[in-house]
Amino acid sequence: MKLTEVPKVDKITKEDFIAHYFKPQKPVVISRAIEDWPAFTKWNLDYMKAVAGDKIVPLYDDRPVQHEDGFNEPHAKMKMRDYIDLLQREPTRFRIFLWNVLKEVPELQKDYTYPDFGIKLMKKLPMLFFGGRDSYTFMHYDIDLGNIFHFHFEGEKECILFPQSETKYLYKVPHSLITHEEIDFSDPDYEKWPALKNAKGFKASLSHGDVLYMPEGYWHYMKYVTPGFSMSLRAIPRNPKNLAKAFYNILFMRFFDVFMRKIKGQKWIDEKNQKAIVRTNRYNS
DSSP, X not given: OEEEEOOEESXXXXXXXXXXXXXTTOOEEESSSSTTXXXXXXXXXXXXXXXXXXXXXXXXXXXXXXXXXXXTOOSEEEEHHXXXXXXXXXXXXXXXEEEEHHHHOGGGGGGOOOOOSSSOXXXXXXXXXXXXXXXXXXXXXXXXXXXXXXEEESSOEEEEEEOGGGGGGTTBOTTSSBXXXXXXXXXXXXXXXXXXXXXXXXXXXXXXTOEEEEOTTOEEEEEESSSEEEEEEEEOOOSXXXXXXXXXXXXXXXXXXXXXXXXHTHHHHHHHHHHHHHHHHTTOO
16 A cells, blocks of 8 residues: 555644645644644543443444444443443453434533534534544445544544545445455555555544544544544535435445345355455456
């Protein structure tokens, strides 16, 4: 993989953001965009434990997808205080994925405002993500292909990004939003996954208070170097092609995939994984 460091700026005006990053659809890290938020000084794992300790949270790990798994079904559940104790005590693969702040802990809304980056954000969908040391997400893109602003809190996080133009090199699994799950994007085996050598993307390291802008439909792999959490805000895709693809994903693709899992079982999953390899290796050179 050929990875370029995502540009990092201290602050940015909405005019500069629109001109240099949103319109050309390029990622950027903004390091001082939220210093006026109460969350900047308040949000850490201990604070989340204090305000949300009794909440039951859904947990996910890095096990391969199985045919009996529902769409985004959690692998376990735990009280938030117990989960944070686990994060602070030892490495764990369990992550919290797509945890709705507005629904679960309304008082957290007082700790942040919606930044004006020059595009309209979806104010009903602020989502939180938590992870322990060395836990990671599979390389994936979001079902709605949204423009994403990813705000990181506590600890360090590594991100690898690819635009949709690189999909042909990434071993995308058909009828899904992920690449082949056996790929370790932090240390790829090019003998096993040779087409990855042709993929051109970006890398970024996030610390407390950093904001990563991911353009619409970008593939992303996230690895927690230390325990921490992030919040994502999003805006709908502006490119008509991406908007149409988002509607297809939401209204058809995920239901078709769940249906085929019920009909063909694990054979459907295995067939998709094999097709990902066969199709992608055509682009190896």
